Amino acid sequence: MSGNTIGVLFKVTTWGESHGPAIGAVIDGCPPRLDLSAADIQTDLDRRRPGGLASASPRREADRVEILSGVFEGKTTGTPISLMIRNADAEGAAYENLRNLFRPGHGDFTYQAKYGIRDHRGGGRASGRETAGRVAAGAVARKVIGQAGITVTAWTKEIGGITALTLSLAAAEASPLRCPDPEAEKKMIARLEETRAAGDTLGGIVEIVVRGCPPGLGEPVFGKIDADLAGALMGIGTVKGVEIGAGFAAARMTGSACNDPICPEGFRTNHAGGILAGITNGNEIIIRAACKPISSIARPQETVDRDGNPAVVTVKGRHDVSVIPRIIPVCEAMVSIVLADHLLRQRAIPPMQIPEQG
């Protein structure tokens, strides 16, 4: 991974700023002859749009993705797929008071330090809006791994310290918080409301499960699939921790408890989270990503201006209370992109049979 590109064979590059003309992604290396339409991508994009309990913004018209290349008569051609989403209401003027102030918890200070210049409007390149490009590319990755029977599903494991204790996928699907435990969901809602009222925000934990992944994906040493998954998820702005299988709990286990015994039917347990020595073992891959609370809070905060003078910053406008559940499709997208790349690297997708000519 370098700069704004991820992947070796299935390569995704995203571009764009929160309040520039548009954002987008280029996917290079997608196999040819997959069915692909803007509607396929739109479905995933709609899942990350604002609205719902954790969100402050009223549900507005969804972003519209445009496929600019790489698809011909409804099928991918093997050439780069360029996706673009116009930034509709780029009201940059609303951010004028932040031009010379660094918001705590945001990239304002570090972008200024690195580049000596930054687009301060809405966080510029560091905005969560950039993830729309990832979700769009992730929708294409899903198609690729879907060919091999692989699915990626994520849900809310925890918000504000309240943990989902039961796991019902149906409940998660039905839940505005994508919470798989209806009892926990009620408490999460109450916690979100009370936090919103206090002008504050909450963090949480997303759990991601990959099903149907064949054994053999991943490479030794620096191309391990758990390394790539951890890098991809830690590359989401809000994520401060990633764990696989038993994760941090494994640090407190004994070897005899942690090792997954093998029997003719498979592994008896799954503390490894589906990955051994960096290579998938055919089990479910289980990952958790810890998300910090949203940095934009409705309270005045201590900071400095570009000249280093003390200042107080107040972030105007309405902001979400928690990045969950909107971050969930982003986590799914990143995992799907990594899996698509490793699937191609492992040559697990057979070269599609080209119809005989004649």
Add this chain to the structure above:
Amino acid sequence: MSGNTIGVLFKVTTWGESHGPAIGAVIDGCPPRLDLSAADIQTDLDRRRPGGLASASPRREADRVEILSGVFEGKTTGTPISLMIRNADAEGAAYENLRNLFRPGHGDFTYQAKYGIRDHRGGGRASGRETAGRVAAGAVARKVIGQAGITVTAWTKEIGGITALTLSLAAAEASPLRCPDPEAEKKMIARLEETRAAGDTLGGIVEIVVRGCPPGLGEPVFGKIDADLAGALMGIGTVKGVEIGAGFAAARMTGSACNDPICPEGFRTNHAGGILAGITNGNEIIIRAACKPISSIARPQETVDRDGNPAVVTVKGRHDVSVIPRIIPVCEAMVSIVLADHLLRQRAIPPMQIPEQG
């Protein structure tokens, strides 16, 4: 990161199997005119050799590294640095009983699934021995970041559920467990002894701190420095979780508590762990890596053979009780390698002044 290479400008490739003729690393992109000798590298290598409380092997003669290229008259030349360590006592015959058995918790099953062939002796490529190549390369990376005043130090945060509560670097240096809290160390030692007696193993947590890192290292989106650090650490065989700054605890904080206020003297707190939006902010970088217990235990375990028949595997020989503290220099090496690469990418090391000719 792909396969066995990490880095964009400071690129490290490791090669070698546990019981092959040798292991080693090639470093491409090291700046020229740094002082470098085998002795410099040997120091770090010696820190990961067996011996000590968590180790079962008696302290033996250290591996000897040989510099095969890239150094001329004691200085790096800018060309690839090839490092080799011969495998002295490759008694592969001792592993004959494991040729067709898959040890639980090891890469035996997944290497077989991926490649259809594997060097079963001592874990082959998936052996912890491979990390000697990383430590050797890390010693070179340390030289590079040292030029910029950056240091990387790691210690034992936790073993077998016992946590170091105080932090004394001097204590860590003096401790055979690299534990910075003498009280905790005593309990850890007792826990290790009792676990060894039970034929079992323990996991733990390593904490790594980077000091002196300038602001501005890291790139947007997929080249974030936290993403690269997480990927590099998760790429160590034993690591199942990585967190930065407040990490998983951030998921339970409110925004007002988690945001680090900025004042003219710097950041008042460091929940961000020195990284904002994927770019260093000048603060200490703080990372924790969760290590699972060593998979080789002295008890019989349920498994299958290559033909899928039920079997019982008993791993012979003496094995360490915990990967900590031997994993500590490996963690330091990986962090140093990632920092060296980003330092060069950021062009934070000025092109060294070439002495005027004449």
Add this chain to the structure above:
Amino acid sequence: MSGNTIGVLFKVTTWGESHGPAIGAVIDGCPPRLDLSAADIQTDLDRRRPGGLASASPRREADRVEILSGVFEGKTTGTPISLMIRNADAEGAAYENLRNLFRPGHGDFTYQAKYGIRDHRGGGRASGRETAGRVAAGAVARKVIGQAGITVTAWTKEIGGITALTLSLAAAEASPLRCPDPEAEKKMIARLEETRAAGDTLGGIVEIVVRGCPPGLGEPVFGKIDADLAGALMGIGTVKGVEIGAGFAAARMTGSACNDPICPEGFRTNHAGGILAGITNGNEIIIRAACKPISSIARPQETVDRDGNPAVVTVKGRHDVSVIPRIIPVCEAMVSIVLADHLLRQRAIPPMQIPEQG
């Protein structure tokens, strides 16, 4: 170089098909705080538009480039620069007769063989139109190398076997063929007219000169600057040969004649073309690229259809007689992109001084 991306630090990805919605390029790694506007890029794009003696198309309204990201208030920000050019008159229906036919000399057959699907309209991804994205990206590269005082200029060395014998840059600038020798230009024009009348096409040779390049750019072995330049130029669809300095003529020289003697003022000759052992020596870099005749000719040609049946293909519409001079800005763009990348890799551009804060 892989797929549709070139470069290590200054990375250019192009996307788009001749008759899709748009074509474009994403530049990742451009240094921040360079002045950049759409007008800067438009100048280079205009140089490759049709019209003139070698061209069959009447001069039409130029392509309009849109900067979608990476520029804020007229300056680059260091984040990816996304450039898009809409395909205005995509009259794909005109190509319906080519849907199942392979035009000799074109990529029709090989794209079908590789992908089992292709956008047949106007050559799809293999169309010369794709080079507009390269020229747009090249205009940004020119800005980068311009900072270091490097210029890239190309001209017509040969068309249809007629060679420019004198070199007047002013003459080349004034010439519709970019021919630096007015006498040769007259013969070239006559040759082009007579070839057009015969329904045929011509090849030629472009000569490219780089001035102001400091010594030290390029890397040993596989990152040699002549290797990268040759790869970049051979990656232009029309190019079948590349030579540097004395090039093929060097194969017929003796060592005593070919070696460039060194004196205190510099090199006495420049048979090396400014590159020794893959690294620039401070001299002018001289490169020549051999372009084949345009494959689309106005005569019926023998071919087969997708079912392998014999067929005759007649390429409709008006086509250029020679790819020269329209290919010239493409050659300049590719050379500029390679130089920008190596300049950043060599860290020859000092990290721009960030104005003190306070």
Add this chain to the structure above:
Amino acid sequence: MSGNTIGVLFKVTTWGESHGPAIGAVIDGCPPRLDLSAADIQTDLDRRRPGGLASASPRREADRVEILSGVFEGKTTGTPISLMIRNADAEGAAYENLRNLFRPGHGDFTYQAKYGIRDHRGGGRASGRETAGRVAAGAVARKVIGQAGITVTAWTKEIGGITALTLSLAAAEASPLRCPDPEAEKKMIARLEETRAAGDTLGGIVEIVVRGCPPGLGEPVFGKIDADLAGALMGIGTVKGVEIGAGFAAARMTGSACNDPICPEGFRTNHAGGILAGITNGNEIIIRAACKPISSIARPQETVDRDGNPAVVTVKGRHDVSVIPRIIPVCEAMVSIVLADHLLRQRAIPPMQIPEQG
């Protein structure tokens, strides 16, 4: 290609200096379960050892390659293959007079300019000796492409202006100059003898033919197979020009003559040299590389020392008269490496069937 590594999936990194302890290569990405022994590699290495008409050195004991990793019980395992050749007689002292002098035509000046330090002994990293690592890696690449029925063969097309006019592979095999035309060979020998007597050196042209290559290898735009081949060959120190198919002659052809008509049996001619739009068309791939005369001549030459003072340099010792034929296996190696990489990228090698377990 960057630095000292080439390839995307079949990656070769070479390391080592002419008079350091050893030289070598690491191959990452070789498919598993290929038969491989040191003897397989030795055969190719022996073809580039000195001796013969164009050579000044008496035939000495061949370099001995050692396989340090990636091979288990005679088969590749899919992990990195490390190859090492010790530098036997590193008599660096013989080069002491060149420590501060820049030999014309060599990399002495440019390495000094780039790095401010260089191993002056025998050219250091820029020595032709480095190519032994490439030939060793090329021998492995040959195994990979051999699986798909692809062969790479090169011969002497021209030395000192004398051209081979007939092509007999048997004659080339039997010829000490690898010249396929016995009549031309006689003249070449005379020319070499007379040049040696004059203390001078000669250049020449190598022709390389790839047979059995399936259609579909290569990628659009920047991953074209002709681009990668040109880059790989131009990355050989001695090469100053590369052409494919009709090459520079195509620049003087008309479209109607240059286009290769297609009939049900295939292409009627092969001016394209087996590549259309950067992708193989199933025809023979034909490439020519122009080699400059060897820069080390037995005559005093004008130069400067490191302080810029005028000096005369005399290269001691016996040197070859022409880099041909010793460069031929190097050309074959580079072409084989590029083809192996593209073969894997195209997934043209089916994932090898892993024997059922049980």
